[in-house]
Amino acid sequence: MSTVLPEDSVGLVTPQIARFDEPLALACGRSLASYELVFETYGTLNASASNAVLICHALSGHHHAAGYHAVTDRKPGWWDSCIGPGKPIDTNRFFVVSLNNLGGCNGSTGPSSINPASGKPYGADFPVLTVEDWVHSQARLADRLGIRQWAAVVGGSLGGMQALQWTITYPDRVRHCVDIASAPKLSAQNIAFNEVARQAILTDPEFHGGSFQDQGVIPKRGLMLARMVGHITYLSDDSMGEKFGRELKSDKLNYDFHSVEFQVESYLRYQGEEFSGRFDANTYLLMTKALDYFDPAAAHGGDLAATLAHVKADYCIMSFTTDWRFSPARSREIVDALMAARKNVCYLDIDSPYGHDAFLIPTPRYIQGFSNYMNRIAI
Numbered sequence: 001m002s003t004v005l006p007e008d009s010v011g012l013v014t015p016q017i018a019r020f021d022e023p024l025a026l027a028c029g030r031s032l033a034s035y036e037l038v039f040e041t042y043g044t045l046n047a048s049a050s051n052a053v054l055i056c057h058a059l060s061g062h063h064h065a066a067g068y069h070a071v072t073d074r075k076p077g078w079w080d081s082c083i084g085p086g087k088p089i090d091t092n093r094f095f096v097v098s099l100n101n102l103g104g105c106n107g108s109t110g111p112s113s114i115n116p117a118s119g120k121p122y123g124a125d126f127p128v129l130t131v132e133d134w135v136h137s138q139a140r141l142a143d144r145l146g147i148r149q150w151a152a153v154v155g156g157s158l159g160g161m162q163a164l165q166w167t168i169t170y171p172d173r174v175r176h177c178v179d180i181a182s183a184p185k186l187s188a189q190n191i192a193f194n195e196v197a198r199q200a201i202l203t204d205p206e207f208h209g210g211s212f213q214d215q216g217v218i219p220k221r222g223l224m225l226a227r228m229v230g231h232i233t234y235l236s237d238d239s240m241g242e243k244f245g246r247e248l249k250s251d252k253l254n255y256d257f258h259s260v261e262f263q264v265e266s267y268l269r270y271q272g273e274e275f276s277g278r279f280d281a282n283t284y285l286l287m288t289k290a291l292d293y294f295d296p297a298a299a300h301g302g303d304l305a306a307t308l309a310h311v312k313a314d315y316c317i318m319s320f321t322t323d324w325r326f327s328p329a330r331s332r333e334i335v336d337a338l339m340a341a342r343k344n345v346c347y348l349d350i351d352s353p354y355g356h357d358a359f360l361i362p363t364p365r366y367i368q369g370f371s372n373y374m375n376r377i378a379i
Helices: 131-146 158-169 187-204 219-236 237-243 263-276 281-293 296-300 330-342 354-361 363-376
Strands: 015-019 033-043 052-056 095-099 152-156 178-179 314-320 343-351
Touching: 015 131, 033 131, 052 131, 052 158, 095 131, 131 158, 131 281, 152 158, 152 237, 158 178, 158 281, 178 363, 187 219, 187 281, 219 263, 219 281, 219 354, 237 263, 237 314, 314 330, 314 363, 330 343, 343 363
Parallel strands: 052 095, 052 152, 152 178, 178 314, 314 343
Antiparallel strands: 015 033, 033 095
């Protein structure tokens, strides 16, 4: 890239670390005596701390959502298309906080961190987490930053689940919730995909019961397969067909089971290979379990409207027509429950060929709708 950063970028950013020494009680019955959260901020917090926006990441996301860590960075943050001057989450107006969730593998305390009790990586001994656990840890970060109420909590996919949970757990601390390509709970099919991915990791001989770091190895094959399965679900049939079709890498068939013959095979193997080199296997297990366990309506016998009866935020719900991982029907479940609970909600179903990954892609209608809603938020 050029040594000159784009004008609509938040520019160079430096990750920050917040350490918490007060024990955090978890839904699983265990607690963390202390932990660290890595985060980034963009924009300026105003005098009344009323312009803060929290970005919640999806399964494989992290704190680096916008800007660049160095002028020579090849890629900006994962949501740079939506965060920055003049973008939907406009840093000329908002102070934006983006963190790596507890249990992550990008700097926050997680399975690859050192367990102070043993002096070795937590590995499989790291406690299982839920979306509500994350929200509680994020609330402590907000307290540390002097933010009593978010102007908005925003997220796509698993991030959208966190945004919704924020409005339920801390109704007085969220004015707006932007929930994109998400669901009120996983379908049986989604849980099944997650279980296949987990089994790929758990049955890898290099997993060693989650203690692979002690052995100086990683369950590379399991992580690759998990990512390949997951990546298929993030794309639509149309987008895969348009991008790859049945194109071959060469002009002849090899008639074996080992060669990479189709372009789509090459793409999936590349994605798996790249992912296995940067993501922790135990974190992947934790993140997929948090997805599976998310079901806030369970506290009210499955009645989501009853669960949302006490919330105070206004909501913007967005879905994408070709998303079959979290289909528009799942977003409409949230919309219907909010309407039944007599809450303020707007809903936009965006025509996009990109499947679940569409929330990461700056298509014009998506950006326009997103911007229009964020511009309505008073600060």
